[in-house]
Amino acid sequence: MKNKNTASTIRILILTVLGIAMLFPFFWMIGTSFKQGSDVFNLSIFPKKASLENYRKLLSGSYFPMWFLNSLIVGGVVTLSVLFFDSLVGFALSKYKFPGMKIIFLLILSTMMIPTEMLVIPWYIMSSELHWVDTYWGVMFPGLMSGFGTFLMRQFFMGIPDDLLDAGRIDGLNEFYIWWKIAMPLVRPALAALAIFSFIGNWNAFLWPLIVSNMIDMYTLPVGLSFFNGEFQNQWEMVMTGATVATIPVLIIYLIFQRQIINGIALTGVKG
Amino acid sequence: MVYCRKIFSGIGPMTQKKIKRKSVERTKQIWAAAFLVLPIIFYVGIRFYPTFQAFILSFTDWDIISRNKEFIGLENYRMIMKDPVFWKTLGNTGKYILFGLPINLLLGFSLAYTINNVTGKMHDFFKAVYFIPYITSMVAIAWVFRWLLQPAPIGVINKILILLGLPTQQFLLSLTQALPSILTTTIWQGLGFQMIIFLAGLKAIPLQYYEAAVVDGANNRKQLFYITLPLLKPTIVFLIVTGSIRFLRIFTEVLNMSYQGEGGPLNSTKPLVLYIYNKAFYEFEMGYASALTVILFFIILIVTVIQLRVMKDEK
Numbered sequence: 001m002k003n004k005n006t007a008s009t010i011r012i013l014i015l016t017v018l019g020i021a022m023l024f025p026f027f028w029m030i031g032t033s034f035k036q037g038s039d040v041f042n043l044s045i046f047p048k049k050a051s052l053e054n055y056r057k058l059l060s061g062s063y064f065p066m067w068f069l070n071s072l073i074v075g076g077v078v079t080l081s082v083l084f085f086d087s088l089v090g091f092a093l094s095k096y097k098f099p100g101m102k103i104i105f106l107l108i109l110s111t112m113m114i115p116t117e118m119l120v121i122p123w124y125i126m127s128s129e130l131h132w133v134d135t136y137w138g139v140m141f142p143g144l145m146s147g148f149g150t151f152l153m154r155q156f157f158m159g160i161p162d163d164l165l166d167a168g169r170i171d172g173l174n175e176f177y178i179w180w181k182i183a184m185p186l187v188r189p190a191l192a193a194l195a196i197f198s199f200i201g202n203w204n205a206f207l208w209p210l211i212v213s214n215m216i217d218m219y220t221l222p223v224g225l226s227f228f229n230g231e232f233q234n235q236w237e238m239v240m241t242g243a244t245v246a247t248i249p250v251l252i253i254y255l256i257f258q259r260q261i262i263n264g265i266a267l268t269g270v271k272g
Numbered sequence: 273m274v275y276c277r278k279i280f281s282g283i284g285p286m287t288q289k290k291i292k293r294k295s296v297e298r299t300k301q302i303w304a305a306a307f308l309v310l311p312i313i314f315y316v317g318i319r320f321y322p323t324f325q326a327f328i329l330s331f332t333d334w335d336i337i338s339r340n341k342e343f344i345g346l347e348n349y350r351m352i353m354k355d356p357v358f359w360k361t362l363g364n365t366g367k368y369i370l371f372g373l374p375i376n377l378l379l380g381f382s383l384a385y386t387i388n389n390v391t392g393k394m395h396d397f398f399k400a401v402y403f404i405p406y407i408t409s410m411v412a413i414a415w416v417f418r419w420l421l422q423p424a425p426i427g428v429i430n431k432i433l434i435l436l437g438l439p440t441q442q443f444l445l446s447l448t449q450a451l452p453s454i455l456t457t458t459i460w461q462g463l464g465f466q467m468i469i470f471l472a473g474l475k476a477i478p479l480q481y482y483e484a485a486v487v488d489g490a491n492n493r494k495q496l497f498y499i500t501l502p503l504l505k506p507t508i509v510f511l512i513v514t515g516s517i518r519f520l521r522i523f524t525e526v527l528n529m530s531y532q533g534e535g536g537p538l539n540s541t542k543p544l545v546l547y548i549y550n551k552a553f554y555e556f557e558m559g560y561a562s563a564l565t566v567i568l569f570f571i572i573l574i575v576t577v578i579q580l581r582v583m584k585d586e587k
Contacts, residue, residue, distance in 0.1 A: 015394075
């Protein structure tokens with residue numbers, strides 16, 4: 001018994017030390033963001049004199065608030081669209097029988113295998129012909145629906161008994177209302193997981209927003225951050241402040257929904 | 273409606289019910305079709321047509337400026353085969369996979385194995401902590417690591433090396449150290465994902481197997497090699513495939529960590545996707561870049577097919 005206890009203490013000790021090492025880059029990032037002048041280059045996580053000056057500069061002297069807003073809009077709208085359409089399609093493909101249904105499902109699933117890298121060139125051509133470059137729509141349109149979300153929602157809708165839906169039909173509800181009022185409330189946990197994955201995925205998305213936005217005020221946070229160093233002439237404390245601000249919304253979501261996120265990943269093995 | 277009833281009144285009650293059910297089915301199908309109209313347009317227009325277009329473009333010499341496309345057959349592919357930068361970037365991508373994947377799997381498994389033996393609140397706590405990097409923006413992470421890896425006397429890691437009396441390192445400026453430095457960042461970020469999947473796999477192994485093994489006198493090591501690892505095979509296959517695809521598509525961290533974002537020094541860190549990006553959006557050689565994406569597509573396809581094969585054999 002004693003042996004077992006020592007083993008578990010050692011385990012916890014190792015995991016704690018490694019955990020601190022794992023989070024060290026974050027500590028260093030946040031620490032630097034509160035530093036000023038030559039203190040930035042001191043070998044200490046804690047600033048000599050903590051200052052909010054970098055954050056003030058970020059908010060008033062850069063495009064950062066604009067990029068933050070852009071990311072919020074893009075992430076929000078795409079997430080709403082994905083929730084609506086993916087659950088609608090997932091519902092249609094699990095609760096109705098019609099010819100060609102299986103093929104439609106397989107085709108939608110197969111889109112998960114097409115790498116984004118292959119699509120960005122045609123998307124860019126499309127966007128420049130239709131004048132979608134440097135618009136919110138341009139950043140958002142490729143993500144409005146997803147094969148992954150459709151698959152996820154279909155799985156969950158299949159678990160709903162048909163009797164419940166038929167009860168609605170007897171009450172004279174049309175099919176749209178049956179989906180919206182009866183089926184949707186029953187899959188709330190799946191919707192929550194999909195919303196979280198979708199938002200985080202879009203908040204962090206880089207390749208396509210980088211390609212489709214040329215004007216500095218249309219950048220999303222990751223795109224802005226990647227050009228930030230140039231703008232601030234190697235002021236590392238500013239870059240770290242930007243990185244901190246880009247990370248914090250996702251961290252907050254993670255702290256609130258940690259269990260759903262981890263269980264969702266384990267369940268599906270895919271990030272949104 | 274009145275007309276309908278008149279017709280139905282002439283038929284027996286059973287058939288009437290059948291016809292009614294048929295019309296209900298029909299209404300349902302119409303609704304289902306209505307639900308699917310927009311999505312089908314979306315998937316055709318934004319997924320399948322662009323895929324097709326990428327294939328077509330790969331047979332042309334189109335650059336976005338001159339606006340005229342010329343069909344040149346397989347010329348792009350022929351040029352790619354003779355392009356030293358292509359082979360260099362393909363080799364670099366191979367290095368990312370070859371070194372990144374085994375290290376990532378080994379660390380992910382060790383972490384999951386250790387955390388699996390911790391119970392209660394601490395179990396959830398460690399799981400949560402190690403997962404954080406996976407959900408943070410890769411751009412932010414890349415810049416934090418770039419800051420940590422700055423040459424002496426600025427970079428933190430070099431400062432620590434000086435403090436320990438060790439020689440300072442060039443890291444991202446070095447021809448040999450830049451790729452491992454970037455790879456470390458990728459591994460660090462992906463570790464949480466591997467851990468969670470391994471933990472789910474470990475949880476799925478029935479405890480009775482271990483109990484039986486203990487009765488038979490098998491020690492920890494034997495249990496690990498004769499029960500745990502063989503039963504984790506589907507998990508490992510899944511992680512090898514998703515991991516390979518992740519490393520095949522490596523881009524963001526290289527663009528943000530290498531100097532001038534060009535996969536330097538001297539292309540030593542440049543992966544295939546960054547080469548595609550530069551060809552398409554800096555040199556505007558859309559045809560050539562499309563051919564490169566087609567090659568990437570087939571590599572990913574092969575990896576996925578192998579996974580499906582192996583998984584099928586399992587069953």
